[in-house]
Amino acid sequence: MNILVIGGGGREHAVIKSLKKNKSVETIYALPGNGGIAKDAECYPIKATDLEGIVAFTKTHKVDFAVVTPDDPLVLGLVDELEAAGIPCFGPHKNAAILEGSKVFSKQLMKKYGIPTAASETFTDADKAIAYLKNSAYPAVIKADGLALGKGVIIAQNFSEAEQAVRDIMCDKVFGASGNSILVEEFLTGPEVSVLSFTDGKTVVPMISSMDHKRALTGDKGLNTGGMGTVAPNPYYTEEIAKECMERIFLPTVEAMNKEGRTFRGCLYFGLMLTPNGPKVIEYNCRFGDPETQVVLPLLKSDLLEIMQAVHDGTLSSDKVKFKNGAACCVVVASGGYPQKYNSGYPITLPQTGADEYIYIAGAKEENGTLVTAGGRVLGAVAARDTLEEAVKDAYALAAGVRFEHAYMREDIGAKALAALK
Numbered sequence: 001m002n003i004l005v006i007g008g009g010g011r012e013h014a015v016i017k018s019l020k021k022n023k024s025v026e027t028i029y030a031l032p033g034n035g036g037i038a039k040d041a042e043c044y045p046i047k048a049t050d051l052e053g054i055v056a057f058t059k060t061h062k063v064d065f066a067v068v069t070p071d072d073p074l075v076l077g078l079v080d081e082l083e084a085a086g087i088p089c090f091g092p093h094k095n096a097a098i099l100e101g102s103k104v105f106s107k108q109l110m111k112k113y114g115i116p117t118a119a120s121e122t123f124t125d126a127d128k129a130i131a132y133l134k135n136s137a138y139p140a141v142i143k144a145d146g147l148a149l150g151k152g153v154i155i156a157q158n159f160s161e162a163e164q165a166v167r168d169i170m171c172d173k174v175f176g177a178s179g180n181s182i183l184v185e186e187f188l189t190g191p192e193v194s195v196l197s198f199t200d201g202k203t204v205v206p207m208i209s210s211m212d213h214k215r216a217l218t219g220d221k222g223l224n225t226g227g228m229g230t231v232a233p234n235p236y237y238t239e240e241i242a243k244e245c246m247e248r249i250f251l252p253t254v255e256a257m258n259k260e261g262r263t264f265r266g267c268l269y270f271g272l273m274l275t276p277n278g279p280k281v282i283e284y285n286c287r288f289g290d291p292e293t294q295v296v297l298p299l300l301k302s303d304l305l306e307i308m309q310a311v312h313d314g315t316l317s318s319d320k321v322k323f324k325n326g327a328a329c330c331v332v333v334a335s336g337g338y339p340q341k342y343n344s345g346y347p348i349t350l351p352q353t354g355a356d357e358y359i360y361i362a363g364a365k366e367e368n369g370t371l372v373t374a375g376g377r378v379l380g381a382v383a384a385r386d387t388l389e390e391a392v393k394d395a396y397a398l399a400a401g402v403r404f405e406h407a408y409m410r411e412d413i414g415a416k417a418l419a420a421l422k
Contacts, residue, residue, distance in 0.1 A: 001022075001024050001025055001026060001064040001065060001305075002026060002027045002028075002029065002061065002062055002063050002064050002065075003019055003025055003027070003028045003029070003063070003064065003065050003066070003067065003305070004028075004029045004030075004031065004054075004057070004058060004061075004063040004065070004066040004067070004087075005019070005028060005029070005030050005031075005033075005041065005066075005067045005069065006030075006031055006048050006054065006066065006067065006068045006069060006070065006073055006078065007030070007031075007048055007068075007069040007070045008030065008031075008032045008033050008034045008037065008043075008048070009034070009070075009290055009362045009363075009377075010290060010291055010293075010294055010332075010360040010361065010362035010377065010379065010380045011069055011288050011289070011290035011291070011293040011294065011360075012030060012033070012037060012069055013034075013036060013037050013040070013360040013361050013362070014293045014294045014297045014298075014358070014360050015067060015069060015288065015293065015297065015304070016028055016030060016037060016040050016041050017040055017297075017358065017360075018297045018300065018304040019067070019304055019305050020040060021303065021304070022303055022304070022305040022306070024305075025305065027041075027042060028040065028041040028042070029041060029042050029043075029044065029057070029061060029063065030042070030043045030044075031043075031044055031046040031047075031048065031054060031057065032044065032045050032046055032047060032048065034361055034362070034363070034364055034365060034374070035361065035364045035365040035366035035371050035372070035374070036359070036360075036361020036362075036364050036371060036379065037361060038366060044057065048070050048072060048073045048078075049072050049073055049076060051073065051076060051077070051078050051081050054073075054078065054081075054082070055081050055082060055085050055087075058082065058085060058087050059085070063087055064087075064088075065087070065088050065089070065090070065305070065308070065309070065312075066079075066082050066087050066088070066089045066090070066091075067089070067090045067091065067308060068082075068089060068090070068091035068287075069091070069287055069288055070287065071097070071100055071101070071147055071285065071286060071287055072147060074091055074092060074094075074097040074100075074101075074266075074286050074287055075094065075097045075098070075100065075101035075147060075286070076094070077093070077094030077097075078091075079091045079092065079093050079094070079097075079266075080093050080094050088309075088312050089312065090266060090267075090308035090309075090311055090312055091265075091266045091267075091286075091287065092264050092265055092266040092268075092286050093262075093263075093265075095261070095262045096257060096262045096263060096264040096265070096266075096286065097286040098262065099257065099262075099264065099268075099284045099286050100147070100269075100283075100284055100285045100286040100287070101146060101147060101286070102145055102146060103143050103144070103145050103146075103152075103183055103283070104122050104145045104181050104183060106283070106284050107120055107122070107183055108122075109253075109256055109257075109260065110281060112256070113252055113253075113255075113256040113259075114252070115248070115249055115252050115253060115256065115281060116248060116249065116278060116279065116280040116281065117280050117281045117282075118141070118185040118186045118187075118188050118273075118280060118282070119185065119186045120183050120184060120185040120186070121183070121184050122181060122182070122183055123170075123181065123182050123183075123184065124180065124181050126166050126167065126170040126171055129166045129170065129182060129184060130162075130163050130166050130167075132184060133156075133159055133162040133163065133166065133184060134159060136159075136162070136184065137186070137187075138156065138157055138158050138159070138162070138187075139155050139156060139157050139187040140155075140156050140162055140184060140185070140186070140187060141153065141154070141155055141156075141183075141184070141185040141186070141187055142154045142155075142156055142162060142165045142166060142169065142182055142183070142184055142185075143182060143183040143185065144169050144175045144178045144179045144182060145178060145179070145180065145181035145182060145183065146175070146176075146177060146178030146179075146180075147178055148175040148178045148179075149226070150224075150226050150227075151175070151224065151339075152169070152175050152178055152179075153224075154168075154169075155187065162184075166182065169182055170182060188273040188275050188280060188282065189273075189275060189276070190273050190274040190275040190276065191211075191234075191236035191273075191274045191420075192211070192212070192271070192272065192273055192274075192282070193209050193210075193211065193234045193236060193237045193271075193272045193273075193274060193279075194209065194210045194211070194212055194230075194234070194269065194270070194271055194272070194289055194292045195207070195209050195210075195237070195245065195250075195269070195270045195272060196210075196267055196268075196269050196270075196288060196289060196292060196293070196296055197250060197267070197268050197269075197270065198266075198267060198307055198311055198316055198321060199254055199264060199265065199266070199267075199268050199311070199316065200265050200310065200311045200312075200313070200314045200315070200316040201254065201257075201258060201263040201264055201265050201314065202254075202314065202316075203316045203317060203318070204246070204250045204251055204254055204268070205316060205317075205318050205320075205321045206242065206245075206246070206250065207296045207300070207321070207323070208232045208233045208295075208296050208299050208323050209232065209233045209234040209237035209242075210230050210231065210232040210233065210234055210289075210292045210295055210296060211230060211231050211232075211234040211236075211414075211416065211417050212227050212229075212230050212289070212291070212292060213227065213228045213229045213230065213410060213412075213413050214227060214228070215228070215410075216228060216334075216338065216339060216410075217410065218410045218411045218412050219412060223339050223340070224339070225334075225338065225339045225376075225377070226290065226291075226339070226376075226377055227289075227290060227291045227292075227332065227377075228332045228334065228377075228409070228410045228413065229291065229329070229330050229331045229332050229380075229409075229410060229413030229414070230291045230292050230294065230295045230329070230330045230413070231295060231327065231328065231329045231330075231388060231391070231392065231413065231414045231417045232292070232295040232296055232299060232327060232328050233327060234417065235388075235417050235420040235421045236274055236420055237274075241274060241279060244278065244279060245270070245272065245279050248278075248279070249270060249272070249279065249281060250268075250270065253268070253270075253281075253284070254268070264286075265311055265312065265314075266286065266287065266311060267286075267287055267288045268284065268285075268286065269284065269285035269286070269287065269288070269289050269292075270284065271283040271284070271285070290362075291330050291332060291377075291380050294330040294358075294360050294380045294382050295328040295329065295330045295382060295384075296328075298328050298356065298358060298382055298384040299323045299324050299326060299327075299328050299384055300321075300322075300323055300324075301322040301323055301324050302320060302321050302322045302323075306320065307320055307321055324384070325386070326384060326385055326386045326387070326391070327384070327385060327386075327387060327388035327390075327391045328382060328383065328384040328385075328391050328395075329382065329383055329388070329391040329392045329394075329395035329396075329413060329414050330360075330380040330381070330382045330395060330413070331380065331381045331382075331395045331396055331398075331399040331409055331410075331413050332362075332377050332378075332379070332380050332409065332410075332413075333378050333379050333380075333381060333399055333402045333407050333408070333409050334376055334377050334378060334407075334408050334409065335363070335373055335375070335376050335377075335378060335406060335407075335408070336406035336407070336408045337406070338376030338377065338408070339376055342376055342406070343406065344363075344372070344373045344374050344375065345367075345372050345373060345374070346372060346373045346404040346405040346406065347370050347371070347372050347404060348364060348370075348371045348372060348373060348378065348379075348402070348403070348404045349402070349403035349404070350371070350401070350402060351398055351400075351401025351402060352401075353398065356383065356384040356385065357381075357382065357383050357384075357394065357398055358380075358381075358382040358383075359379055359380070359381055359382075359398070359402075360379060360380045360382060361378075361379050362375060362377045362378060362379055362380065363375015363376060363377055363378045363379075364378055364379065372404075373404055378402075378404065378407070379402065381395050381396075381398040381399035381402060382395060382398075383395040383397075383398055388414060388417060388418060388421065389418060391414070392413065392414035392418065395413070395414075396413075
């Protein structure tokens, strides 16, 4: 089989390494891929949002199955285009990807079907939003409606910050058209949990839970990023909570989408807050999370391609998805200055990986046979072990062997999870 994977980050590298385990896979193409992915797949410089170019590529390269992982092409309708061209895909259609593409849509869906989430108001007028915020409780959460590279959520500590956020998003359009509408939400408290799930529109099979670390600096300080590291499983996500989430959130969401004529097939990501009043949805994503995928897939015992085909065929069942016991940790090694200004082009030296250890390349390219930095989050160093303590220790040992100028990593990935276990 010839497999096509759309995207070019650490998440895609993890997906590709997992797909390679299937004996029927002959060639994996990555569009656009990156310098590290090129060791595991044939990369071609076609952007993930170039729908026409991607469809044309599948015709000339005899693609048998496509995996669309990033949010942009899913929301644009790449799965619809590929399937119209006769290419079976893993990933939701455009009308289902709106679950991530519009926060206003997803919030209205949750309200309509009684799915637990934060109280909120929607605004299309900046002055009305600002007037509402004068009498709001703080902190308050302000969200741009559309996709914003994971940066469209602002937690305002007071009215002054809230007003500035509204003006930035709605008037100055810092996130473009994504800020034409905004949500103002109540601020929820409690441990955050990420749960990726496979669903064929009928059956929902959650993957192992994980804990992301969004802030740039050690001690949960600094700006929000795309994620500086992850651990799995998340110790706050107990069997009892998992059962409640399945009954009150996961199945109701899939059923709600069916009732709306927007059947969701693919990877449905639930961003949850375990509040004093029970678990609530913070956000949905219509695809694998990054860097959550980098700790979840190393613990997958089952064949990823077979699961993806079952999702596409509508034959998913829980016995097709099995995970190993144990834990995994991903430490992101980033360019100094990320998520703000940073320099690129520095040669990268990588350590040798041992059993159940992985280096997933995110922001790097090849120049004259040398791998050099080409992004903010350069790579993820991952270890899967019997215990979380061992996974954290060995992921950091692996990350310590990565060398490039101005390399930076947080020093406390997994610290909260380890404290919770104690």
